[in-house]
Amino acid sequence: MGEVILTMKDIDKSFVGVHALKNAQLELRKGEVHALMGENGAGKSTLMKILTGIYSKDSGTIIYDGKEVEYKNPKEAQQAGVVIVHQELNMMNHLTAAQNIFIGREKMNGKLINDGKMAEEAKRLFDMLHIDIDPKETMGRLTVGKQQMCEIAKAISTDARIIVFDEPTAALTETEINELFKIIDDLRKKDLGIIYISHRMDEIKRITDRVTVMRDGEYVGTLVSKECTKDDIISMMVGRVVYEDPKEVSNVPADAEVVLKVEHLRAGKMVKDVSFELRKGEILGFSGLMGAGRTETARAIFGADKIEGGDIYVHGRKVTIKSPKDAVKHGIGYLSEDRKRYGVIVEKTLTENTTMASLENFMSGIFIDKKKEEKAAQNYVDALKTKTPSVRQFVKNLSGGNQQKVVIAKWLTRDSDILIFDEPTRGIDVGAKSEIYSLMNELVKEGKSIIMISSELTEILRMSDRIVVMCEGRKTGELDISEATQENIMHAATMRE
Numbered sequence: 013m014g015e016v017i018l019t020m021k022d023i024d025k026s027f028v029g030v031h032a033l034k035n036a037q038l039e040l041r042k043g044e045v046h047a048l049m050g051e052n053g054a055g056k057s058t059l060m061k062i063l064t065g066i067y068s069k070d071s072g073t074i075i076y077d078g079k080e081v082e083y084k085n086p087k088e089a090q091q092a093g094v095v096i097v098h099q100e101l102n103m104m105n106h107l108t109a110a111q112n113i114f115i116g117r118e119k120m121n122g123k124l125i126n127d128g129k130m131a132e133e134a135k136r137l138f139d140m141l142h143i144d145i146d147p148k149e150t151m152g153r154l155t156v157g158k159q160q161m162c163e164i165a166k167a168i169s170t171d172a173r174i175i176v177f178d179e180p181t182a183a184l185t186e187t188e189i190n191e192l193f194k195i196i197d198d199l200r201k202k203d204l205g206i207i208y209i210s211h212r213m214d215e216i217k218r219i220t221d222r223v224t225v226m227r228d229g230e231y232v233g234t235l236v237s238k239e240c241t242k243d244d245i246i247s248m249m250v251g252r253v254v255y256e257d258p259k260e261v262s263n264v265p266a267d268a269e270v271v272l273k274v275e276h277l278r279a280g281k282m283v284k285d286v287s288f289e290l291r292k293g294e295i296l297g298f299s300g301l302m303g304a305g306r307t308e309t310a311r312a313i314f315g316a317d318k319i320e321g322g323d324i325y326v327h328g329r330k331v332t333i334k335s336p337k338d339a340v341k342h343g344i345g346y347l348s349e350d351r352k353r354y355g356v357i358v359e360k361t362l363t364e365n366t367t368m369a370s371l372e373n374f375m376s377g378i379f380i381d382k383k384k385e386e387k388a389a390q391n392y393v394d395a396l397k398t399k400t401p402s403v404r405q406f407v408k409n410l411s412g413g414n415q416q417k418v419v420i421a422k423w424l425t426r427d428s429d430i431l432i433f434d435e436p437t438r439g440i441d442v443g444a445k446s447e448i449y450s451l452m453n454e455l456v457k458e459g460k461s462i463i464m465i466s467s468e469l470t471e472i473l474r475m476s477d478r479i480v481v482m483c484e485g486r487k488t489g490e491l492d493i494s495e496a497t498q499e500n501i502m503h504a505a506t507m508r509e
Contacts, residue, residue: 013041013042013043013044013221014041014042014043014044014203015041015042016039016040016041017040017041017042017076017077017173017174017205018038018039018040018063018074018075018076018077018174018205019037019038019039019040019073019074019075020036020037020038020039020059020062020063020072020073020074020075021037021072021073021074021075022035022036022037022071022072022073023035023036023037023059023062023069023071023072023074024036024069024070024071024072025055025058025062025067025069025070026070027409028401030401030409031229032055032058032229033055033058033059033062033069033229033230034228034229034230035072035230035231036055036059036072036226036229036230036231037231038059038207038224038231039224039234040174040205040207041205042203042204042205043200043201043202043203043204043205044200044205044206044221044222045196045200045206045208045219045220045221046205046206046207046208046220046221046222046223046224047208047209047210047216047220047222047223047224047237048060048207048208048209048224048226049209049210049211049216049223049224049225049226049245049249050225050226050227050232050249051227051249051413051442051443051444053228053399053410053411053413053414054226054227054228054229054249055226055228055229055230056209056226057178057209057411058229059226060096060176060178060207060209061096062074063083063089063094063096063176064083064086064089064090064094064095064096064176065083065084065085065086065087065088065089066085066086068082068084069082076092076094076174077173087116090170090172093170093171093172093173093174094172094173094174094176095167095170095172095174095175095176096167096175096176096178097163097164097166097167097175097176097177097178097180098163098178102163103151103159103162103163104151105150105151105152106150106151106152107150107151108127108131108147108148108149108150108151109134109145109146109147109148109149109151109154109162110127110130110131110133110134110135110147110148111127111130112151112162112166113130113133113134113137113162113165113166113169114130114133114134114166114169117169117170118130119133130147131147131148132147133169134147134165135147137165137168137169138161138165140168140195141161141164141165141168141191141195142191142194143158143161143188143191145158145161145162155303157184157185157188160180160184160188161184161188161192164177164180164192164195168195168199172204173204173205174204174205174206174207175199175204175205175206175207176206176207176209177196177206177207177208177209177210178209179209179210179211180192180208180210181210181212181215185301186301189215193218193219196208196219197219208220211440211442211445213242213245213246213442216237216245217237217238217242220237221236221237222234222235222236222237223235223236223237223240223245225245225248225249227248227249227251232248232249233248235248246442249442249443258470258473258474258493259473259474259475259476259477259493260493260494261493261494262294262477262478262492262493262494263293263477264291264292264293264294264477264478268291268292268293268294269291269292269327270289270290270291270292270325270328271290271291271292271326271327271429271430271461272289272290272313272324272325272326272344272430272461272463273288273289273290273323273324273325273328274286274287274288274289274313274322274323274324274325275287275322275323275324275325276321276322276323277309277312277313277319277321277322277324278319278320278321278322279308279309279311279312279317279318279319279320280308280312280317280318280320281485282303282305282308282309282485283305283308283309283312283317283485284305284484284485284486285322285485285486285487286305286309286322286482286485286486286487287322287487288480288487288490290430290461290463291461292459292461293456293457293459293460293461294456294461294462294477294478295452295456295462295464295475295476295477296461296462296463296464296476296477296478296479296480297464297465297466297472297475297476297478297479297480298310298463298464298465298466298479298480298481298482299466299469299472299479299480299481299482299501299504299505300481300482300483300505301483301505301506303484304482304483304484304485304505305482305484305485305486306434306465306482307434307465308485309482310346310432310434310463310465311346313333313339313344313432314333314336314339314344314346314432315333315334315335315336315337315338315339316336316346318334319333319334326342326343326344326430340369340426340428343427343428343429343430344428344429344430344431344432345369345422345423345426345428345430345431345432346423346431346432346434347416347419347420347423347431347432347433347434347436348419348434355415355416355418355419355422356407356415356418356419356422357407358406358407358408358415359406359407359408360406360407361403361404361405361406361407362389362393362398362400362402362403362404362405362406362407362410362418363385363386363389363403363404364385365407365418365419365421365422366385366388366389366392366403366418366421366422366425367385367388367389367422367425368422369422369423369425369426370425370426370427373425374388386403386404388425389403389421390403392417392420392421392424392425393421396417396420396421396447396451397417397447398410398414398417398418398421399411399414400414412440413440413443413444413445413448414444416436416437416440416444416448417444417447417448420448420451424455428460429459429460429461430460430461430462430463431455431460431461431462431463432462432463432465433452433462433463433464433465434465435465435466435467436448436452436464436466437449437466437468437471438467445471449474449475452464452475453475464476469498469501469502472496472501473493473496473497473498473501476493476496477492477493478490478491478492478493479491479492479493479496479501481501481504481505482505483504483505483506483507488504488505488507489501489503489504489505489507491504
């Protein structure tokens with residue numbers, strides 16, 4: 013690692029009702045990959061948004077390349093060589109991949125935009141990244157993983173000297189992650205400074221040089237990655253020990269009621285023939301590689317995608333589900349993997365989001381009983397330990413983990429018997445994960461039943477009573493937790509016809 017290229021010292025930032033940063037600090041060297049870690053709400057993203065000109069700081073100093081700086085907007089930061097790859101994708105779906113990469117920096121031919129030149133440049137970037145994307149493909153037609161790679165290509169195209177990666181691997185396949193790490197290693201060798209925000213502990217040891225930990229908006233400490241353990245980082249993040257031991261035996265009786273039965277389900281191109289049963293008080297894990305059809309199966313059951321064949325039984329009775337409204341009527345709730353698109357309305361308050369699926373229960377004549385609404389919302393803020401100054405806070409101002417808790421509160425308010433959790437802990441920290449795991453265990457003890465879709469094998473093995481494995485739209489395995497291992501799950505996940 014080279015000389016110090018960035019020093020952020022004594023950074024303070026307050027929003028209405030929230031002191032987000034208190035004397036936060038960070039040091040980055042040339043040729044370093046520096047992890048920035050902390051629970052959701054710890055202030056990581058806020059600190060990076062101040063660095064890149066999205067927010068202004070209240071006090072403190074930023075020294076970049078030996079000079080004190082403060083950028084008024086992201087474009088100014090980008091021009092100085094400081095860019096961020098956001099966790100939440102900021103692409104224009106109606107434009108091509110190439111047009112998205114060069115938006116605001118278009119290649120011109122006189123007064124006309126030169127789309128051909130941009131496509132050429134984008135192709136060069138994609139080749140360098142070893143990814144197969146057509147630069148002329150419309151962004152909305154690409155997978156989430158490929159959209160993420162376009163964001164990374166966009167950052168690299170700016171000749172940046174500092175790149176902030178905010179949860180860059182959350183939507184990537186293992187192959188794409190390996191390619192990304194090769195790219196980061198190349199950038200490191202070119203003396204770029206990389207700030208890497210991630211909740212995946214295995215990535216931190218694999219790719220980073222140092223780790224800075226934040227908690228509740230404050231600097232906790234900096235560790236050398238190869239000299240610290242996973243437990244060292246976790247204890248600094250949460251101030252407590254968080255255990256992640258796998259479940260060894262199911263607690264669900266063999267004769268427990270079958271609350272949901274799916275037979276030979278077919279829907280679109282991704283769900284070809286899926287059959288399974290969900291029992292009362294059970295967490296049924298769904299595992300498989302990206303593209304296996306797990307989310308599409310959940311969306312079909314919930315009525316979000318059209319069912320083309322097969323039968324669904326709820327509590328032994330055959331039901332017809334043509335829309336989410338039908339699913340909700342039958343006691344099914346769905347927590348989408350894309351919480352900002354399908355889970356919450358970020359421009360509305362925590363209260364409004366909590367009650368939106370069961371608004372009829374909060375009516376007084378033709379009016380909404382606001383006091384009753386806010387009392388229900390407050391009950392779940394307390395029960396789920398949601399960090400918010402008020403139930404009147406807009407959801408867009410909450411961290412990712414706390415937004416996820418609002419989605420859970422919405423379906424608990426509805427009192428759904430069957431809950432589908434699609435990637436319930438994606439993009440949230442180890443402390444919030446532990447709280448959501450505890451909540452899921454409490455829900456099944458109370459007699460709820462949960463389908464949990466997860467791409468993390470450790471999560472599948474920790475939480476599931478049984479595991480359904482899918483590959484290319486079909487169920488290719490079903491394992492009791494007592495016999496499940498990472499190896500036999502992956503064997504079934506790669507078992508093609």
